[in-house]
Amino acid sequence: MLFLMNDWVMQFDQKAMVQDLIGFNVRDITFPQVLILGQELYAEEPHLHLRQPEQARKLAAFIMAKQPDVNGVLFIPPHQxxxxxxxxxxxxxxxxxxxxxxxxxQETHKSGAWANREVWNKLGRPARA
Known part of the structure; x- marks a missing residue:
């Protein structure tokens, strides 16, 4: 299974995803609550997907559990x-x-710049709430 977290593609299997969710009552958590959790994590660590990949993988598992059609997410904190x-x-x-x-x-160049250019930049600028 592939998931784009910011500019980095994470690869993991469904068995690992299920393991990440054990111990949580996923049914009681809403998709907006999962996104708030992501905002909290990225406010603390703007490079979560690179510096704490296990945390990022668990966040991706939650996102996919709540919204199976979502396989890419971008969190943009203004600063740590x-x-x-x-x-x-x-x-x-x-x-x-x-x-x-x-x-x-990513594996060839060890860079996520292409992900930004090919995915996020093509979607246009996000609206501020």
Missing amino acids: GCNPKDVTVRYCNVAFDMLAQLLNV
Whole structure:
């Protein structure tokens, strides 16, 4: 399974995703609550997906459990330690072949710049709430 978290494609299997959710009553958590959790995590660590990949993977598992069509999310904190409400959130569904291409480029160049250009920049600027 592939998931785009900010500019980094994460790869994990469904068994690992289920393991990440054990101990949580996923039914009681809403999709907006999962996004708020992501805002809180990214307010503390703006590079969560790179510096704490296990936390990011669990967040991705929650997102997919609540919205199976979502396989890409972007959290944009203005700075570390900001108010979680100031973290901009975007999400989308990225075609599997695009995710596979992004993963290939990422593994070859060790960069997520292509993900930003090919996914997030093409969606336009996010609206501020």
